[in-house]
Amino acid sequence: MKFPTAFDVIVIGGGHAGVEAALASARVGASTLLLTQAIETIGQMSCNPAIGGIGKSHLVREIDALGGVMATAADKAGIHFRILNNSKGPAVRATRVQADRVLYRNAIRQAVERQSNLSVFQDMMVDLTLQSDRICSVSTRLGMEIEARAVVLTTGTFLGGRIFVGREQHAGGRAGDPASVELAEKLRSLPLAAGRLKTGTPPRIDGSTVDFSKLEEQPGDEPRPVMSFLGTREMHPRQVSCHITHTNVRTHDIIRRALDQSPMFTGEIEGVGPRYCPSIEDKVVRFAERDQHQIFVEPEGLETTELYPNGISTSLPFDAQYEAVRSIRGFENAQITRPGYAIEYDFFDPRGLLPSLETKNIENLFFAGQINGTTGYEEAAAQGLVAGLNAARKSAGLAAWVPQRHEAYIGVLIDDLTTMGANEPYRMFTSRAEYRLRLRQDNADLRLTPIGRELGLVPDDRFKVFTTRSKKLEACNEALSRTTIRLNSDMANKLSKASGERLSKDIPLLDFVKRPAVRAEHLTSAGVFANTDESYLAQALIDVKYDGYLRRQDQAIARAKDQMSIRLPDELNFREIDGLSNELREKLEHVQPRTLGNAASIPGMTPAALSLLSVYAKRYSGLRKTA
Amino acid sequence: MSETICAVATPPGRGGIGIVRISGSACQRVARELLGFIPSPRTAIHTDFCAPDGETLDSGIALYFPSPASYTGEDVLELQGHGSPIALERIVGCILDQGVRLANPGEFTERAFRNDKLDLAQAEAVADLIASGSAEAGRAATRSLTGEFSLRIRELDQRVLKLRMFIESAIDFAEEEIDFLGDTEQQSRLDEMRSLVEALIDRSTAGLTMQIGLDVAIAGAPNVGKSSLLNRLLGEDRAIVTATAGTTRDTLHGDLSLDGLPVRLTDTAGLHASDDPIELMGMERAQTALSTADCVLWVIDDADENLSTPDMYRGKTLVVRNKCDLTGNTPGAVGKTEFRTCALTGAGLSDVCEGLKQVAGFRAGTDAFAGRPRHIAALKRVDDALSQAAKELSVREGELVAENLRVAHESLGEIVGITTSDDLLGEIFSTFCIGK
Known part of the structure; x- marks a missing residue:
């Protein structure tokens, strides 16, 4: 039986990946269907009742900056809030929320129900139809065939899920819920590299x-x-x-x-x-x-x-x-x-994905969440948002958008997954981000909301809040760089008293605040920036504090961009490259880097090997031109 | 399968022994053709080397190393003959007739590198060994070749990894009761690493100097004995020496070796006011030589009270107070950078030579590495990053300590290959019990 309507995008699964995928797809204007086994479990926290943590709250704030629902749901359901790493630097500071499971689920379900362009249907996907390696519809247990231009699969631990307690074991997707067995069999028959991962919960x-x-x-x-x-x-x-x-x-x-x-x-x-x-x-x-x-x-x-x-x-x-x-x-x-x-449960090697999270072998089929070998609500939600957005863009004939490593933890996550794969369930840590000092919780909106607005992910009300905030920050930065502290002036005396830092000559305020002992509250308590919210001042000071490091990273980013722009031809045979060690050769064959930048992130890579690769890439493209 | 290559492995023209080396799959065929048999592996066998028509070309030692236990990792055959250039040429000619081609410069090493017989640092050290002009540099290159340089770098790499493990785990696992940021141990770990890096930089720089040598310019007013100094140091009458001021009108060069340290001496025209166009041109050349030299021997008359030395030069300046026989002062070192000499008798010159060795960073213990400019540059970046990390650690800025250590690690990675964040996390998980 054909489902009465066809969709631009169907999202399979109502967990953290599925919800953000469906919402993102609908926000950018695609007609979207969220297909789930049980509407009651949309937004269910299957594991621990907490959102955020170090590295993870960074993802949550980025999802939030792109219009996602996870952060506001955590605020509505949060019954215990903590700042982690408060004594360490602002770049590694994180927020962790204990959430009431019921309140969290309700907040998510409410957001899903209120989203325009988004329908929900309760049934289990058991099959899919391909037309010359392109997905065109999914079939359900009730015998429904639903057509779509693009499909996002977010199967969590349900795909071929098996539950173990001691020597007892049975099929299951989560305690109390059935596993997706038929779909697992179907997917294993497709040209995708399947594997098994494990996770667990306490009593x-x-x-x-x-x-x-x-x-x-x-x-x-x-x-x-x-x-x-x-x-x-x-x-x-x-x-x-x-x-x-x-x-x-x-x-x-x-x-x-x-x-x-x-x-x-x-x-x-x-x-x-x-x-x-x-x-x-x-x-x-x-x-x-x-x-x-x-x-x-x-x-x-x-x-x-x-x-x-x-x-x-x-x-x-x-x-x-x-x-x-x-x-x-x-x-x-x-x-x-x-x-x-x-x-x-089953997962598929994420190296089989394009950075847009579309599978390389089946067009218009996208994967997000644990099916890609990750763990964690936040990691799932981040992928969901990217997959949903790109499924919608693909269905509208638009190019994919994926943040880069220096733009967002989401970019780090996707780049790590699609180039290095997952040997164990992948979790975000701040140490995975080489541009950690710029990828902060406090500036996630500055980094992502403008582009999110352009993509259609950020609705008016959120953008208004952002505009107000960024204007205030800008004013704060300007005032900081404009002010000079005159020796023996009233301001100088008050600042010295508040911070304990001495002055020996006139100095720009910007230089004064670079001293490690100087904090935002010293400025406000000294009456400098009396009219500015201390939180804006504190944020402005973070950029001042990291200034030298950020500038050095800018150079590294420019270098990485150069490397990323050098494409390695798909036909490049690493075995034929003289001078590479066998170990590196094997790794390259395994990873199949798309660009020199991808290759640069392979463990054991040396500048000499990279220059060899670039020489071969150049030689190869030259050969093809003359052929 | 790559082609079989061959080359004469000994320097052309010299020596009582000449070695022809062949590498590749055609070694056995070559052995059968030239020796009539395949020598048993890794055994020195005395035999005749014959042309296909039976004529004996030379006789000597044949050595056969089957793949993979050979220098290049391929089959290798070595024929050690008597080093007559004509015989060597005829042997090579017969080998080339077997479908073997002449090796490109460095190709044996390249193959060794390609077959995992050498790492990058070792391969570069071999290149240095071949290029090195002096015995000391040769020894430094050997030390890198045997992997000591690689070993030291890897040791340092491990230390950086270990410290990063402590710092990063304190950041990423703040709830796990493993916060080591405040431990004084981390500061001493950093200090140890820094002295390791600095020692490596010193040893590598010394190795580099051993290869490229020291450029020394002899300068000063006319008629203070610059040319005599040059002649005495070289032990030959290179420069014309007269009692007339301004005899040297052009720059003169001479090479000498100070315990293996190559020194290139340049004698320059005396610097003084003159309107003789030839003298002016000579002085202009002198200025150029001075501005590019690593070290200037500034020669003055010992009787001269005016000690002012020029400070416009790139390199270090050693003051040589010459003609001390006339003032009656004792020849020898006056200070670290000042010497009394008598160029006519050679008195005090050995002290000047010691001074030059000091300037070059010459190490008597001969523990220099064949440093490459690329390695030294990377090590300097490591040193900078570590000293910055130490500064940040003293004010407990954990994430900035981490950032500097990351940069240090990345720079080391340019020598030995990068360590990814996943390797780092693996180290953390295997050391600490992490996870709720």
Whole structure:
């Protein structure tokens, strides 16, 4: 049966990738359908109830700057806000929000329902139709065939998902939800390189059975930060505390005794799990010398007592989970509400994708989220936005837009995935960004909102807020560079007093604020910029502080741009290049870099090898011209 | 399959031994044709080298290294004969008849590099070895060739990686109780690295000087004994020496070797007021020589009270107070950059030579590396970045420490290959228990 309407773009899946994909596609004007197994689970946080964190909140702010929903939903659902790395530099400062699962889901669903050009339909995709390597429709379990110009697949952990608890295992996409088995089989028959990855969750605990007096309380930060550029504290619901406890020697003994029951150690799970998010059994085995591991006890929501003990994800059999949990301080009488489990699922080598996230082998088919080997809500949402945008642009005959590494963490994410692939579930870290000093939370809107506006991703109300903000910042920067502090003037005396920094001659204010001890509040308390919001001043000072570094990076960016502009011909045979080491040759064959810039990011690459490549690229294009 | 190549491996014309080297798949065929048999691998065998018509061309040692255990990684055959240029030419001629071609300069090394027998630094060191004019430079090149330079750089690379691991994990895993930013250990780690880099720069620069040598200009007023100094240093009568001021009208050159350090001496016309057009031209040339020299020997009469030395020169200046026999002062070093000499007798000249070696950064311990300008430039960038990192660490600017270390690592990567952020994260995960 043909579905009554055809769409420009169909997005499969209503998770964090699917939602941003569908919203972005609809925002830029494409008629879009969000196809999901269950409308109730749109925007569901399947793992821990938190948004943001170091590297991750950078992504969230960029999604926000491009008109995405994740940050405002986090503000509407956030019940505990923290600034991480507050004592370190502004570039690595991050925001983390504990979110009420129900409030978060509601905020997302509301945004989806209010979005024009966007329809939602509940059914399961089981098949797709190709016309000469181009996707033209998807088919559902109910026998519906829905036509579309482009399709975005965001299957999460559902694709061929298998759930493991001890020696028990069954097909499933998430506890309580069925896996996509037929679709997985269909996709494996296509020319895409499939692999298996693994992730896991901890057992959930009934908070009414926990002795909080034995746990260390961790309240949210005051003054409370906001996540979105549109966010205000008034949007936040009631705030609650998190808690911290630790495993101990007894816990580790229990776990060690049960290892022969763990599917990860018996070899039943073949998928690779993330090294930075190991299961508790992994931690106990790999770091045997540690006699305790930290557990963050996170509330699942305001209207529930259920807790998420972050740090003890496990696939041990239930009896071992039960015993291990009860060995932990404060959890002596704890009741488990849902057992922890490991889940293994299909993903496809992201090197099979163009930077637009369209698959190289099947035209108009886009992938976003865990299907590309990533982990995390934020990483998924960022890809969703890019895939949705580019699916819409492709359906309208427009060229793709992808941010570059120096423009956004989203650019780092996509470049890493499409050139290096994923050997384990890929998570964002600030150390992945070589231009970290410019890719900050505070300037995500300055970096991306103007281009987002041009692309049609940024609606009027958001753009208005941005314009006001950027004008104020500009005024602040101008005032900073215009002012000179005269020796012995009233201003000089007040500034010296506030900051403790001495002056020996007239100096430009811009030079004075470069001194490490000088902070924004010194200027406002000295009456300089009395009429300026301190937050604008603080932000202006960040650019001053990083000035020299940013200028040096500008040169590196220009160099990288040059390299990126040198295309390596698709037919270039790396085996034929004399002078490359076999190791590099193999890596090049594996990665198949599209440009010299891609090649430059391959581990072990040397300038000599790069110059060889550029010589061959040049020689090759010369040969083709004469042929 | 690449072509088989051959070349005479010993310097042309000289020596009692001449070696012909062949590399490639045709080695066995060549051996059968010229020797009548294939020598057993890696064994020196004394045999005749014969032309296809049976005529004996020479006799000597044949050595066969089958692939991959050879210098180039291919089959290699070495024929060590008596070094007569005519015999060598005839041997090569017979080999070329077997479908072998003459090797391009450096092609053996290039093949070794291509077959993973050498890393880039080693391959460049071989190039230096071949090009090096002096024995000291040869020794420095050998030290790099055996991988010591590579080894040191890799050691440094590992240290940078390790420190970055501590700094980056403190940044990216702020909640994991692994904040090492405040540890005094990091500061001492940085200090250690900096002294390593600086030592590497010194040793590489010394190696570079060993190859390119030191350009020394002899300058001063007329008739203070510049030309005598040149003659005495060279041990030959290169310059015409008279008691008449202004005898040297053009610049004169001479090469000498100070314990293997190549020194190129330039004698210049005396600088004084004159309107003789030839003398003026000579003085102009003298100025040019002075402005390009690495070191100037500024010669004055020991009796002269005026000590003012010219400071317009690029290089360092050593003051030579000549004719100390006339003042009765003791010849020898007066200070680090001042010497008393008598060019006529040669007294005090050995001290001047020591001074020149000092200027060149000559290292008596002969622990110089065959530095390449590219390596030295990269190491200087590493040094800058590390010193900046130390500054930022002292004010606890973690992300700026990290940025400088990243730059240092990137510069090292230009010598040994880049380390990606993924390698760095791998190091963090294998060292620390990370993750909730």
